[in-house]
Amino acid sequence: xxxxxxxxxxxxxxxxxxxxxxxxxxxxxxxxxxxxxxxxxxxxxxxxxxxxxxxxxxxxxxxxxxxxxxxxxxxxxxxxxxxxxxxxxxxxxxxxxxxxxxxxxxxxxxxxxxxxxxxxxxxxxxxxxxxxxxxxxxxxxxxxxxxxxxxxxxxxxxxxxxxxxxxxxxxxxxxxxxxxxxxxxxxxxxxxxxxxxxxxxxxxxxxxxxxxxxxxxxxxxxxxxxxxxxxxxxxxxxxxxxxxxxxxxxxxxxxxxxxxxxxxxxxxxxxxxxxxxxxxxxx
Numbered sequence: 578x579x580x581x582x583x584x585x586x587x588x589x590x591x592x593x594x595x596x597x598x599x600x601x602x603x604x605x606x607x608x609x610x611x612x613x614x615x616x617x618x619x620x621x622x623x624x625x626x627x628x629x630x631x632x633x634x635x636x637x638x639x640x641x642x643x644x645x646x647x648x649x650x651x652x653x654x655x656x657x658x659x660x661x662x663x664x665x666x667x668x669x670x671x672x673x674x675x676x677x678x679x680x681x682x683x684x685x686x687x688x689x690x691x692x693x694x695x696x697x698x699x700x701x702x703x704x705x706x707x708x709x710x711x712x713x714x715x716x717x718x719x720x721x722x723x724x725x726x727x728x729x730x731x732x733x734x735x736x737x738x739x740x741x742x743x744x745x746x747x748x749x750x751x752x753x754x755x756x757x758x759x760x761x762x763x764x765x766x767x768x769x770x771x772x773x774x775x776x777x778x779x780x781x782x783x784x785x786x787x788x789x790x791x792x793x794x795x796x797x798x799x800x801x802x803x804x805x806x807x808x809x810x811x812x813x814x815x816x817x818x819x820x821x822x823x824x825x826x827x828x829x830x831x832x833x834x835x836x837x838x839x840x841x842x843x844x845x846x847x848x849x850x851x852x853x854x855x856x857x858x859x860x
Contacts, residue, residue, distance in 0.1 A: 630759040633771050634784070637792040638747035646676040648821040649814055653737060656808035664806060674821070675742060678720040680828040683736070695736070697724045698828040704734065704841075705830065712832060713841045732841045738797065738812060753777040762788070765795050766815075779803055793817050 651671045656664040668688040675681055679699025686692045694705045697717075702724055705712040715732070717724050722743045728734050740746050760772040760783075769788040775781070785796040799810040832838070 628759060628771065630757045630771075630773050630775075631754075633759070633786055633792070634750065634754070634757060634773055634775070635747060637784075637786045637794060638750050640792050641741060641794075642744045642746050644675075644677075644819055646680075646819075646821060646823055648672065648674045648816070648818045648823075650816045651738075652813045652815070653811065655737075655810040656806070658804075658806040658808055662806060664808065673742070674823060674827055675721070676823050676828070677744070680823065680825065681721050681724065681742065682827050695728075696828050696830050697721065698825070698830075701830070702728055702732075703830040705836075707833075710833065710835055711837045711839050712830070713839050714830070715841060734841070737810060741794070768795055770795050791817070791819065 649672075651673065652668070653671065654666055654668045656666055659665055670686050672684045673682070679697070681695075681697040683695040684692075685694070692707055694703075694707070696703050696705075699720065700716060700718055701714050702717050703712055703714045717727050722745055725736065725739050725743055728736060729739055740749050743749075754775045754777060757773060757775040760774050763770055763772050763785070765785055770785040771788060772783065772785050774783050779801065781800040781802050783796075783798040784794055787793045787795055793814065795814055797810075797812045797814075801808050801810075
């Protein structure tokens with residue numbers, strides 16, 4: 578069979594042209610798809626970014642500092658390092674009643690059953706030990722902030738988490754915090770909370786703050802990292818009430834019959850032996 582050379586040549590040319598046309602068309606199609614994809618907005622990431630920890634902490638501190646009054650119950654547990662190096666846990670429960678600017682009442686019961694009361698009425702700080710029927714009292718006008726700082730620094734008395742009661746709490750926690758991380762969103766007794774972990778020069782702290790319109794602390798853990806044995810202080814908050822029925826009589830102290838007045842120098846026995854976690858100074 579004879580092959581027509583011109584026909585074969587024409588066929589080869591047609592095939593080359595067709596192949597080239599298909600190839601170009603394919604490239605154009607790809608280019609059109611790429612151009613369209615580039616023009617579309619990038620898909621939003623479905624990953625949930627954690628909230629900013631410092632904003633949450635500041636919101637909690639500001640909320641507490643500006644609350645005109647509140648009541649709250651606390652259950653505290655703290656480590657006391659023994660001479661052997663063993664940690665022994667002690668505990669106490671407290672009810673705090675606060676009415677700015679001049680009213681503060683702290684009712685405390687130790688795990689041993691011993692009870693104590695601290696009251697401030699804008700003029701006098703009084704600490705009462707009913708078991709021994711003794712009390713100490715000193716004048717300190719100026720308001721809750723001044724009374725709390727005087728109680729801790731000048732009288733050398735113990736009041737765990739005392740700074741949470743003052744209007745200077747936001748600036749104190751902000752200036753002392755050297756590092757702060759958002760740990761997770763979790764739940765404590767059915768309350769959605771933000772779990773934060775912070776560090777100061779002397780204390781590592783964790784705080785769980787309620788989500789929502791009332792960013793109140795629900796739990797706090799303090800670790801005294803430079804103290805021997807790194808003891809911890811743990812506090813659980815409950816029954817927050819931002820609109821309690823409060824009377825000025827709750828902050829007044831009338832000595833019961835037979836009560837003996839003593840000096841603060843005698844150090845009324847409030848709580849177990851002194852530990853960093855029980856001093857209140859760095860809290």
